[in-house]
Amino acid sequence: MKVFKFGGASVNSIERIQNVASILRSFSSEKILIVISAIGKTTNALEKVAEAFFEGEKEKALELFTAIKNEHLETAKQLLQQNVQRANDRLLDIFTEVEWLLHDRPVREFDYYYDQIVCTGELLSTAIISLYLNDQQISNTWIDVRDIFRTDNNFRDANIDWAFTEQQVNEQVLPLFDETNFVITQGFIGATADNESTTLGREGSDYTAAIFANMLNAESQTIWKDVEGVMNADPKLFPAAQLINELNYKEVIEMAYYGAQVIHPKTIKPLQNKNIPLLVKCFLNKDLPGTIIHNSKVNNLPPIIVIKTNQVLLQLNSKDYSFVGEHAVGKLYQLLEAQNMRPNLTQNAAISFVCCVDNKPEKIEKIAAAASEMFDVQLQKDLTLLTVRHYNNGILDELIADKKLLIKQQTVDTVQALVAAI
Template sequence: MKVFKFGGASINSFERIQNLATILEEYKNEKILIVISAMGKMTNALEKVTEAFYSGKKADALRLFEKIKQNHLTLLKYAVTQQWEAATNDLLNFFTEVEWLLHDKPVKEYNYYYDQVVCAGELLSSTIVSYFLNEEKILNKWIDVRDLLRTDNTFREAVIDWPVTRQKIEEKILPLFRETDLVITQGFIGSSNENESTTLGREGSDYTAAVFANILNAESVTIWKDVEGVMNADPKDLPGAVNIPELSYKEVIEMAYYGAQVIHPKTIKPLQNKNIPLHVKSFIERQLPGTVITGKNPHHLPPIIVYKRNQVLMTFESKDFSFVEGKPVNTLYEILEDIKIKPNLTQNAAISLYICMDDVAEKIEKVAMEASGIFDVQLEKNLTLLTIRHYTAEFINKLTENKTIVLQQKTANTIQVLMREI
């Protein structure tokens, strides 16, 4: 059994949904669990609905949601004919779930309403895909993932209850595979013990695929994207960027840690635990090999380049020329933790501590204000943090040319350079 995950870009038009069907035709007679994301940009649109509702702008929220409804109903007209009435009724049920909420006044925290509204994206898109495939004689069963993935009620960052989720998946998914080769469900969402919708946070759909793969002991997971595979750099940063055919779980986690837009580490762990290969393939050029991620450590990886722009360097200097260590530093890190801002690079000197962070203006200002009672604080903005894994002298020189190096750290595998334009 395989697990496929289709992201928003792969289903954001009728043509793309037809392409999904073509991909599945190539895997006839294989058992596949399919995880579907919301259509491209739909999560953003639903976020705007939530923001309007929570701000007390009910009319705006309903108007924005009406546009989302019409987008899906229009797509349904292209995708489904024979079962159009049944499909429309299913969509209307999901629309009603949201509209009931939008007619109320917000009395709970924003994150609660976010999850109740945003979860509609995956439910709507997966319903359309399922009906379309059945009409094309690519027979499948659709299931609401909220009946399977049990979570706590940490809205927007829900934590999966693995024992309950395992039991539900085994009880409900395995019987479906005795009736059909394809089961369709949703990524990114789950539900709490109170049957309230929850979402799983960043890259939640990839994580959903990994959870199913782990529990169902899948032979592999494939994430279908609009890129060739995992590249050694963003092509916008490095025009000569190349696809990396093989990566290890560990390497992908390292890349994500330094800011590469690859697979989120939380997706990797359930796969690593059972040594399940993860394939990243292009749904546009599916004949390309893509990237496979396993427990093996491939040799001769190319330099892997990650840029983090809009960085700020904060210098914390002791007020009395004492060494920067002990309680003052611990207090500083507590401040960062409370403000929820993460250092991207740190470096100690005798009486100074240098911390590079994303320049989130209100957070940086708060850090500076709270730390100024302990340290003299200085800021430098408009910096770029360059990370190169498996670096060569040639790449370092090329990528730092005409830059002033502010800070530099180097290990055997990784170099990080904080730099400014000359």
């Protein structure tokens, strides 16, 4: 048993969906649970629908959703030959879920409506792709993951009920593999005990795949991406970035912590618990080796560069020259937690404390206003945080050569620098 996950970029065109079919044909004799994300930028488009609806702009929301409907109907029309009507019927059922809601008016919190609307993207993509694969004689069974994944009602960042979900996997999913080799479902979503849709937060589709891998005792999980594998830097910023063939779970968690767009730590835990290797493969060329992530030690890693732009430095100074102690710093962390933010870098001195965070203006203003009751607060914006794991002499100097260095922190494995453009 294996688990595959195809992200939005791997299904964002007719050609790429056809490529998914080509990949799966080469695994036709294996049993695979396949998790698929929403097509391309569908999630972003659905977010705009949710925002318009919540702001009371019903007609705008319906208009935006109609555009999404038409795009998916056109995709189905171009892809399918035998199953066009079945696709239209299945898509209509999904459309109706949202349209019924959009004709109402919001009486609950935004996050609830976000989840009811945005979950549609994964349902639409998997419905089309499942029927297309059957059209191509690649037999598969489609399931609604909301019937399998039970969550709490923490909308937009729901928590899995592991015991109930595992029972559903054993009773509803495993038996399907007696009839077919491929089972197709959605990433990112689940449902409460009241059958209200939920989403699982950042990188939810990778996490979905990891949960299935854990509960199915899979031999591996593969994430198919539009890159060769995990790189030591963003190739868009560093053309000489190199492929890392092998990593361990700990290194990936460290990379994600510092802001690398790699694998979210919550995806790693279900795999690590059962020592299931994670493969990151290129869907544009399935024969490339990609990256394998496992539980063993890996030596001789290259410098790994992570860049976070649009950073803000919160500079907090004691109003009366008293020490900034644990109590005051603890209060600041409470303010950050209340806004669902975490510091990317901190530094404590006798009468001051500095904290680097992502620039989210509304949240920053709330934090700064509350912190001003205890501190003199200054904000410095438009900063960049550079992190280098496994650094060598000279690499940081090269990165900050044309920038003003504000803060530098260094350990045996990692160096960080907060800089401003000169």
